[in-house]
Amino acid sequence: MDIPKTYNPEEAEQKWYDFWQARNYFISAPGGRPGQTSENKKPFTIVIPPPNVTGALHIGHALNNTLQDVITRFRRMQGYNALWVPGTDHGGIATQNVVERLLLAEGKTRQQLGREKFLEKMWQWKNESGDTILNQLKRLGCSCDWTRTKFTMDDDMSLAVMAAFVQLYNNGLIYRGNRMVNWCPRCQTALADIEVEHKEQKGNLWYILYHFKMDNGRSGIGGSHDSGGINETGDTPYVVVATTRPETMLGDTAVAVNPGDERYKIFIGRKLILPLVGREIPVVADELVDPAFGTGAVKVTPSHDPVDFAIAERHKLPSVIVIDEKGKMTKHAGNGYAGLDRYDCRKKVVDDLYAKGLIEKTEDYVHSVGTCYRCHTVIEPLVSEQWFLSTKEIATTAADAVKSGRVKFYPESWASPCIDWLENLQDWCLSRQIWWGHRIPVWYCKNKKTGCKPVASVTRPPKCPVCSGAEIEQDPDVLDTWFSSALWPFTVFGWPDRNEEKQVSGNGGNDGGNDGGLRYYYPTSVLVTGYEILYLWVARMIMMGLKFMGDVPFRNVYIHGIVRDIHGKKMSKSLGNVVDPLEIMKQYGTDSLRFVLTQSSTAGRDIQISEDSFTGARNFCNKIWNAGRFILMNTTQENAPRQDVSPDGPSGASDPVNRWIISRYNECVSDVTRSFENYNPAEASRRLYDFFWSEFCDWYLELVKPRLAPGTKPPSALLEVFIGCLRMLHPIMPYITEELYQKVLSAVGPDESGQNGAFPESIMIYPWPSVKNEMAYPDDVRELRFIMELITNIRIIRAEMNVPVKQTINMVVLSHDNRVPDLIKKYIPNLKFMCRVDGFSAAGTKPARSAVTVIGDIEICIPLEGIIDFAKESARLTKTIAAVSRDIEILGAKLSNEKFLSRAPSQEVQKIRDFSRQNEDKLNRLKKYLETLEGK
């Protein structure tokens, strides 16, 4: 077969992706995929963390989706009815912002367009570019069931969101209230607490004088202020308050102190005159005030600070709104300030206070300010009427589910932050003052006189259902985009419509995917996601899943980190350190990208990569490719095996080399399977890399070469183990494995029956390799290990003694084992191979027997028998004994080498003696310990 020297990814990728899709391999229904007879397979389900429709595939998506695909493909091969549900999220504010920016480029705003027209634009944009990221996922090889693709604002999905809202509303868990919320002045909407990002910012702490109202009515401004927080010495006593936001003082309605603070006790209840404004405000006592901060007296601005809001509620203080929803000062800010931007106003207030001598001092102060997670504008806390979800009850249930292990986290360390968050959760502000999203399904009676209560309903009632007559209007706000996301694990399966249907039958019929399979697929098996949306999304899904489905949405959560550049910096366009997965796929192949991401993804930890990382992966692809090339060059229709790995192949059982590689292969299967099952694909990929390259290629293929004389059949293990490796590599590197597998298929050709025997039509549906314990050959493994060590030692000695490669030498091998001569004959039977191993290539004229001569035994021998017998009591101890006894074996080998090294420096000899002594010590201590055990 004519195979190019290097693997060409681009050629293979599109071809095989189309091939898989054409055969419906990705499709899953409760009864299996179309054309598949129902086999009572267990489901294995993943729902995608839906990327925003705005998204273009970045490296984070690539990591997230590669991991999901690896797990899905693995489980599918393992015999599960594997389903990976794809979809996209409407992305609320983020998406609206994108379109608003586009509009702005045309010089328009959404307000100018109006709600209806603007939404048309949104949909138009969504329809044009919303599939971009899904197509990029296909490029990445994702084996999603595309027939189930969902969008959070699809009609059925929207209805489900409405239904969820109405149910919560009717359960009394959703309420409308005037509360302090995080307001983004740029996005012009409320945000949930979790959507606020806190950033350290340099600022100032201004110490402002608030004078007491004098009995005679004077405000006392202009008095002396040479002392600290309180001044009563002059005729104008005052209190000093510290603030980082002086502009909010215009809305102050009190000054608060801690009730236990002796300094201020006598002032509680007295009146102050608010500087610049002249309003009378009281001094109140509240526990929330920290006496140690600033002066211990705090200004209270109920409208613009959450703590102050709470204080005001307790003390029934009035509130004055001085900042509006655009971040500008209101008319209540007073003359000279109204209409100013909040920061301009801050400056002016400070200037004015200075001018009046009312600022005691200014300190530099670093504090964290809340910013909008979508546009990074500084949040303004504002009181406004919003919809809230009361979370206490459902969050507690969710926390319990995590505590009891109904949801397991990988790594476990993420469980407790999740529990903590749930247990301290404040009510969730659900409403957003934007247009793109699920409009809140609450309807108000237009007839104000009747005083009808608002009604929540999935569909629009024709008239007000309360007074059954008046026109109605819908609440203008939309729901937080994360509300629909929280419902995702069951709405994608058709909730609520099919909630009841399939409960009894369990394994529903094969109706080609019309049935969402809610009860069959839910709870899903695993959620794969980054830790950055643990609270935003994961915790909320658990709450909603338990609320609506009565069970957790997923049994396992695999948390991965974020991808950083090689210096540990976050990737960003402005830093220019972005690794573009599309570019990587183009340059190195999709499999290289997937391999790097899989291999470096230790659960829960960030990974650092640079473009260089992909060179190694590409080389690995090429290694696989060339191993395949070599094997295919030796495979024909006549000599090909037609079954899974077996020692009974034509020349398999008779040759210890094959028994060795089969044993090692079996160990590899066992390890890799366990790693995948434990959600550790990184470990699996490293194990495969090592086995394939360092054992299969470096040793087995080299050992096999001399056995491939023209006219002989290659050992069946050669092809069988190779295919086995391809199968295990397939979840990680789907394309190259399929490409090579297909080449094998055509080399093998159909058997007598006209079929490919045991070989399925695609590696994707080839059942996962099983461990065959009956094919473990520990004796052969031990012997081969010895031979490999021997050959390595010969290489070392040659290199150390600067023996040119082409020069043949006489070697003496010392061993304590008199089977060694036979072993060497057995494994290195002919001259050609010997020369290869030794690095002789051209001048290998001497026969093997004179190149390697074996004599004698080693001198060092410490009796171990007694201890070993005793140690049988404990496997752990046996392991230790094995370790120590091996120390001594190696010591023997080193001492043997010493004889070769006729010019070995005395230093080296000393090293060996030290080593010997250390091991004797180790052994003696162990002996002692064992004796004490025996005594007990």
Add this chain to the structure above:
RNA sequence: GGGCAAUUGGCUCAGUGGUUAGAGCGUACGGUUCACAUCCGUAAGGUCGGGGGUUCAAAUCCCUCAUUGCCCACCA
């Protein structure tokens, strides 16, 4: 202020009580007709952040300190 994670060779990372602590990249030396120079062979390079403890045995478990990063919090 609270919490979590990390600290292993020049770099990026594996390694959750037991063989001589591993790999990739980088470095040095040597090698290509015969699957692969996207390759092969060999080497150098680590007192596993510091200190203390538990243990026959510690990179691994405990305590403590240090440094870095992240998350949370009503840092006025």
